[in-house]
Amino acid sequence: MLDPTDLTKLVYDWNELDRRGPILRRPPRFVDETIRDGLQSPSVRDPSIEQKTELVRLMDRLGLHVVNLGLPGAGRRAQQDVESLLRTIVDENLKILPNCAARTVEADIRPIIDISQRVGVPIEVTAFIGSSPIRAFAESWDLDRLVRHTRESIELIVRNGLPASFVTEDTTRAHPNTLERLFRTAIEAGATRLVLCDTCGHATPDGLRNLLSFTKSLLRGMDMEDQVMLDWHGHNDRGLALTLAISALEWGVDRVHGCALGIGERVGNTSMDHLLLNLYLLGLIDAEAHDLSCLVEYVEKVSSFTSVPIHPSYPLVGRDAFRTATGVHAAAIIKAEAKGELDLADRVYSSVPARVFGRRQQIEIGHYSGRSNVIYWLREHGFDTTDELVDRLFDYAKSQGQTLSDDEIRRVIASGT
Known part of the structure; x- marks a missing residue:
């Protein structure tokens, strides 16, 4: 497991370069x-x-x-x-x-x-x-x-x-x-x-x-x-x-x-x-x-x-602050979690540690997703990751123009087609 101090060694911090005092x-x-x-x-x-x-x-x-x-x-x-x-x-x-x-x-x-x-x-x-x-x-x-x-x-x-x-x-x-x-x-x-x-x-x-x-x-x-x-x-x-x-x-x-x-x-x-x-x-x-x-x-x-709504992309609190459906980004987060390194998963594609503030990384499925997104979502929601189901969801996502909602994914799973 990475010590928190080791995690800082994985980030070259230009913000601190030449800082005096x-x-x-x-x-x-x-x-x-x-x-x-x-x-x-x-x-x-x-x-x-x-x-x-x-x-x-x-x-x-x-x-x-x-x-x-x-x-x-x-x-x-x-x-x-x-x-x-x-x-x-x-x-x-x-x-x-x-x-x-x-x-x-x-x-x-x-x-x-x-x-x-x-x-x-x-x-x-x-x-x-x-x-x-x-x-x-x-x-x-x-x-x-x-x-x-x-x-x-x-x-x-x-x-x-x-x-x-x-x-x-x-x-x-x-x-x-x-x-x-x-x-x-x-x-x-x-x-x-x-x-x-x-x-x-x-x-x-x-x-x-x-x-x-x-x-x-x-x-x-x-x-x-x-x-x-x-x-x-x-x-x-x-x-x-x-x-x-x-x-x-x-x-x-x-x-x-x-x-x-x-x-x-x-x-x-x-x-x-x-x-x-x-x-x-x-x-x-x-x-x-x-x-x-x-x-x-x-x-x-x-x-x-x-009655002032929070914009989806509002830092830290917005609905999309720790949410991704992009395959490359999701893959890095998934691999970090697979290593058992939750701190690493929090920081590999974000400068804000979600877990410190009671939030968590969310992997979604959309038209920019990879197969790893589909497999991750299915596992997170208790579904078997059969090749047939992964392929069906992946193909469906690629045919759409937006990130899929959980309800929409469940409908595709239930339809069997």
């Missing part, structure tokens, strides 16, 4: 936005409070550090849900910490203060304001107004003893002069965290690096680099959200935000499940701190609760 300077930290920003998708159904509670429990099992419970300023139902979820965190002694979103106006912040005081635990307030010139032009905002709202809102949060995080919407398209003035105002008013937002999914890796360099330089100049932490909140309009989130952690951001299944407005947010999966594969997830055995359940329940 650790990938991350500190353990990664996560903010789950599924039941707040994720629900801004126009295609989702708002889960019931019972379903949201179940998701918060799963987030806690996954070792996620913070959950955004919602935006209480949105109305009575949002306030009730936030308070109920907060009480669950307290009553069940969950480790996950709560935060809430708010516009930089008192009407949004007051309900968070009230809920915190009623339950008796602090809630991190993430107060957001638009910062890009395109938004300011559309809204007829001037910078003095933005500064005033920033100062007044952060002072209100701090005065009431709650952690204040300052969120600049559309940070990646904002002018540095605007960001400097807003960041300075927020920090001077007591904010201890800046959340850099790629609200429109505009950033590239170069843009992220430039923005982080600018922000860190500003904090150094204020002698606040150790007092003010940085978050990254990304959207996926260019399909770069996952790459940017990992890069943000690598370049020193304290926390990254994401949503299960990547749900969210327009094309969605950074996929939290893909983020956790990739950090695990990079060896950056502590198994004791993060129970990834429930990662598939987390995604499937978000899909069910929000």
Whole structure:
């Protein structure tokens, strides 16, 4: 049997070539936005409070550090849900910490203060304001107004003893002069965290690096680099959200935000499940701190609760993630299993170890299949692998234009022709 360390010798890992030092300077930290920003998708159904509670429990099992419970300023139902979820965190002694979103106006912040005081635990307030010139032009905002709202809102949060995080919407398209003035105002008013937002999914890796360099330089100049932490909140309009989130952690951001299944407005947010999966594969997830055995359940329940379907080819969780009907691929998996090497079978045609996450390799029969696919399927389903039956199924599969369903295969077997 192969030792797991021997398996790594069978893969030449170009990802690690010439890497100098650790990938991350500190353990990664996560903010789950599924039941707040994720629900801004126009295609989702708002889960019931019972379903949201179940998701918060799963987030806690996954070792996620913070959950955004919602935006209480949105109305009575949002306030009730936030308070109920907060009480669950307290009553069940969950480790996950709560935060809430708010516009930089008192009407949004007051309900968070009230809920915190009623339950008796602090809630991190993430107060957001638009910062890009395109938004300011559309809204007829001037910078003095933005500064005033920033100062007044952060002072209100701090005065009431709650952690204040300052969120600049559309940070990646904002002018540095605007960001400097807003960041300075927020920090001077007591904010201890800046959340850099790629609200429109505009950033590239170069843009992220430039923005982080600018922000860190500003904090150094204020002698606040150790007092003010940085978050990254990304959207996926260019399909770069996952790459940017990992890069943000690598370049020193304290926390990254994401949503299960990547749900969210327009094309969605950074996929939290893909983020956790990739950090695990990079060896950056502590198994004791993060129970990834429930990662598939987390995604499937978000899909069910929000009525957002999982695409068949969605990594890890999709129906086709570990499923093949291609003869060459199936043959390699079958031969690995025949050696008694399940770890090898998991990795010979996949970079993701299915069994670690409660999934398994599936060999199907289709028009690209070889005879080994047919023999494997028959054995797996308790049928004799006679030459006549194998030939009949093989010939039938070659005459079709798609992978055969189990029911279709059984009908061919039963027909005897």
